[in-house]
Amino acid sequence: MKKCCKDSEGWQGKFHGYGYRMTVAREVILDLLSNTDKHMSAEDIYMKIHETHPNIGLTTVYRTLEVLSDMALVFKLDIGDGRARYELAESPKKPNHHHHLVCTGCRKIVDYSDFIDQEVKLLQDTEKGLSKKYNFKITNHLIQFYGLCGACSARA
Amino acid sequence: MKKCCKDSEGWQGKFHGYGYRMTVAREVILDLLSNTDKHMSAEDIYMKIHETHPNIGLTTVYRTLEVLSDMALVFKLDIGDGRARYELAESPKKPNHHHHLVCTGCRKIVDYSDFIDQEVKLLQDTEKGLSKKYNFKITNHLIQFYGLCGACSARA
DNA sequence: CTATTAATGGAAATGATTGTCATTAATAAC
């Protein structure tokens, strides 16, 4: 009996741990996000996987992204236009911690990891202080800089 | 001839500087945001001002908030549910720089300004570095921590 | 005070996301 998914990354156990099943759609979407450095919207993802898996619907893409966010495999990102973007979360196997620099003109997103070390250090301290003072269980943070990229700046 | 608006804060000139007119709706909304520490959505604002100005429509609220954001009098805030919130931007007259701690359970927002000094220092350096390296004209930044507040944590 | 034109309001349109429900497929039990 053929297994549903090849599970090359060892994700199956993780799905089971959360009480989820491993399915083709979930694997395809994880694969796609694993192999891009873009910040794709649900529709971007739908269009891309539609090329090879025309049977996967947009609704499923949305639901899958929600599941993956819930499992913290994927990070949902909001850059201020009305549509969410998704990127693979960092993991021990694939450390890629970065923050975002967003052009408010063309919505270009630059991932930067310069300065990250000091930022992370400060964030950890802040997180600890905030947790205690406000009794929050902090799960993650968002840092974004907004501005105009060179092209948009020139165009303005 | 009666002037449209009392302009107690000296906003009129600022509107004119941007080529906008000073109107009742704009003044009322600015007043409201000046006197609250809440993070109100467009609809919250509409409902509130509707009590005293039932002739101001929701569409105008949206348009006004866009104008005010454009003038940097108001800051548009996104906390991850599908609706934007607005708060008065900090100004020399009313310095209130803070960042946000957002409960992903109940969407409660805590404004904190602890640790702000170190954060601001680091952010300025980062901003300068990023500006140069990526040729961005950075206009603002967003820092948010996400987690569960005490109540939601207990409930979970 | 009148002319000009931005601003407005209400209704309709848009567009991302979510809900519904009958069908399919992944896993568990045998």
Add this chain to the structure above:
DNA sequence: GTTATTAATGACAATCATTTCCATTAATAG
């Protein structure tokens, strides 16, 4: 491997925040 169980799916409809349209009103210039 076969069957039973139940989560996951897909197509469509529904929702809901935000925008667009357009005829009317009101802020400012002259």
